[in-house]
Amino acid sequence: MAAVAPEHAIGVFDSGVGGLTVLKALLRELPGENFIYLGDTARLPYGTKSPTTVVRYALAAAEALMALRLKCLVIACNTASAVALAQVRARVVSVPVIGVIEPGAEAACASSSSGHIAVIGTEGTIRGGAYQEAIRRRRPQAQVAAAAAPLFVALAEEDLCEGPIAAAVAHHYLDPLLAGAPRTDTLVLGCTHFPMLRRAIEQAVGPGLAIVDSAQTTAGAVRCTLAQAGILAPAGMPHGRLRLLATDAPQRFAQIGARFLERRIAAEDVEAIDL
Amino acid sequence: MAAVAPEHAIGVFDSGVGGLTVLKALLRELPGENFIYLGDTARLPYGTKSPTTVVRYALAAAEALMALRLKCLVIACNTASAVALAQVRARVVSVPVIGVIEPGAEAACASSSSGHIAVIGTEGTIRGGAYQEAIRRRRPQAQVAAAAAPLFVALAEEDLCEGPIAAAVAHHYLDPLLAGAPRTDTLVLGCTHFPMLRRAIEQAVGPGLAIVDSAQTTAGAVRCTLAQAGILAPAGMPHGRLRLLATDAPQRFAQIGARFLERRIAAEDVEAIDL
Numbered sequence: 001m002a003a004v005a006p007e008h009a010i011g012v013f014d015s016g017v018g019g020l021t022v023l024k025a026l027l028r029e030l031p032g033e034n035f036i037y038l039g040d041t042a043r044l045p046y047g048t049k050s051p052t053t054v055v056r057y058a059l060a061a062a063e064a065l066m067a068l069r070l071k072c073l074v075i076a077c078n079t080a081s082a083v084a085l086a087q088v089r090a091r092v093v094s095v096p097v098i099g100v101i102e103p104g105a106e107a108a109c110a111s112s113s114s115g116h117i118a119v120i121g122t123e124g125t126i127r128g129g130a131y132q133e134a135i136r137r138r139r140p141q142a143q144v145a146a147a148a149a150p151l152f153v154a155l156a157e158e159d160l161c162e163g164p165i166a167a168a169v170a171h172h173y174l175d176p177l178l179a180g181a182p183r184t185d186t187l188v189l190g191c192t193h194f195p196m197l198r199r200a201i202e203q204a205v206g207p208g209l210a211i212v213d214s215a216q217t218t219a220g221a222v223r224c225t226l227a228q229a230g231i232l233a234p235a236g237m238p239h240g241r242l243r244l245l246a247t248d249a250p251q252r253f254a255q256i257g258a259r260f261l262e263r264r265i266a267a268e269d270v271e272a273i274d275l
Numbered sequence: 276m277a278a279v280a281p282e283h284a285i286g287v288f289d290s291g292v293g294g295l296t297v298l299k300a301l302l303r304e305l306p307g308e309n310f311i312y313l314g315d316t317a318r319l320p321y322g323t324k325s326p327t328t329v330v331r332y333a334l335a336a337a338e339a340l341m342a343l344r345l346k347c348l349v350i351a352c353n354t355a356s357a358v359a360l361a362q363v364r365a366r367v368v369s370v371p372v373i374g375v376i377e378p379g380a381e382a383a384c385a386s387s388s389s390g391h392i393a394v395i396g397t398e399g400t401i402r403g404g405a406y407q408e409a410i411r412r413r414r415p416q417a418q419v420a421a422a423a424a425p426l427f428v429a430l431a432e433e434d435l436c437e438g439p440i441a442a443a444v445a446h447h448y449l450d451p452l453l454a455g456a457p458r459t460d461t462l463v464l465g466c467t468h469f470p471m472l473r474r475a476i477e478q479a480v481g482p483g484l485a486i487v488d489s490a491q492t493t494a495g496a497v498r499c500t501l502a503q504a505g506i507l508a509p510a511g512m513p514h515g516r517l518r519l520l521a522t523d524a525p526q527r528f529a530q531i532g533a534r535f536l537e538r539r540i541a542a543e544d545v546e547a548i549d550l
């Protein structure tokens with residue numbers, strides 16, 4: 001096992017820009033750390049692809065990042081976390097690998113009083129049932145209703161996060177889901193794109209429901225893991241460095257990613273990388 | 276150059292299921308031919324990716340199909356036709372290669388009286404300007420307005436082709452496009468997914484506009500090309516064979532593809548192929 005040091009970077013990968021909502025939480029939680037974010041934009045989306053293919057893509061992304069001396073690897077993509085976490089952990093044995101499903105399930109179980117939880121995500125995430133399992137592992141009596149909501153991804157990428165189209169799509173997915181699970185008190189945004197549509201989703205479900213995503217709890221899990229291993233960046237360090245890598249179309253990544261990360265990204269700040 | 280015979284198949288490729296709208300027109304136009312359709316579902320969509328990446332994917336798909344003894348190769352994807360036709364033709368020299376942009380431009384120029392034509396397509400197709408050029412090459416005085424309409428792809432794949440969401444999205448794209456080009460009399464559906472939304476698009480633009488897509492004219496171009504080369508399947512032949520190949524998720528391909536092709540596709544009829 002290679003020596004891992006506090007100054008090594010935290011690697012974060014996603015199929016594209018969605019994971020930047022997780023990176024945003026990580027930057028807030030751990031401002032002294034160095035981060036390297038990889039968006040696999042040449043092969044996005046993962047959400048409609050088969051588990052076999054997503055595993056292959058996730059392993060390639062993980063290996064590319066591991067070549068850059070990491071101290072921790074975050075799979076900031078629900079689909080890849082749902083279907084490829086075990087395989088990535090088996091391949092990447094020298095540093096901790098953290099997905100977003102377990103932290104998302106943790107957030108849901110902490111939020112729910114009734115034990116009735118709804119989850120929305122991509123086709124791949126929902127079909128695999130990873131959220132449903134992770135919630136029931138923590139809370140065996142939980143009732144979990146789940147639905148794929150793939151159009152939210154396209155709406156978020158196209159900056160149609162509010163307005164009549166976003167509202168109509170939110171009702172299209174959420175009305176039948178909640179009608180079938182009326183005691184639901186917590187809705188999990190099980191895709192890193194979905195926090196971009198949080199307001200439209202909140203308006204569609206009304207005030208009685210707590211909405212949770214895994215970004216903040218994932219950032220907390222990363223802090224915990226690094227602290228336990230004794231490899232947190234020392235307190236009082238200046239802000240860490242951030243490297244952004246994309247497998248295709250750095251300009252599009254910069255343009256759409258800036259909205260997700262809520263900070264300016266210049267196209268020349270995004271390094272092209274081939275997997 | 277390998278010998279090409281009438282019984283060889285016509286190869287058709289697309290990033291996924293969209294090209295099945297072109298295959299449907301080809302099956303109607305040339306029922307005696309054998310067809311092999313390849314959907315590159317492991318790497319779809321092409322429409323948001325860079326020209327370099329689309330060229331790489333298109334060459335891989337073309338080479339995989341060429342290994343199966345073709346007499347003609349059809350690029351049934353507007354994005355790949357727009358950015359990779361020349362490169363595929365340079366690589367595949369033994370048989371004719373036909374894209375969908377030129378036939379679509381042909382259909383538009385034949386339809387338009389005013390010479391004011393609007394085109395909608397994916398980001399990659401519109402950004403590259405291939406339709407705009409192909410139309411102006413035929414009709415130098417033509418005024419071409421163009422807009423990317425990427426959400427239509429997601430709507431078509433999710434079978435949300437009619438109803439309030441499709442209507443709202445159609446108005447979202449088409450109202451500003453046509454407000455800026457009021458003399459438009461012809462709208463080109465420059466993406467093979469868009470014919471699935473034809474009714475919603477027609478309702479959004481009203482009765483004064485002709486809507487054309489490249490499926491039928493592409494099928495006509497293929498017939499012409501094969502006839503000139505003397506390699507049409509002999510008249511009076513029984514129906515040809517159809518092979519369907521997909522690089523990922525054959526079941527999803529079968530399920531969504533059946534709507535695009537308007538015929539039943541069983542998951543076991545779709546062969547998985549690795550590129």
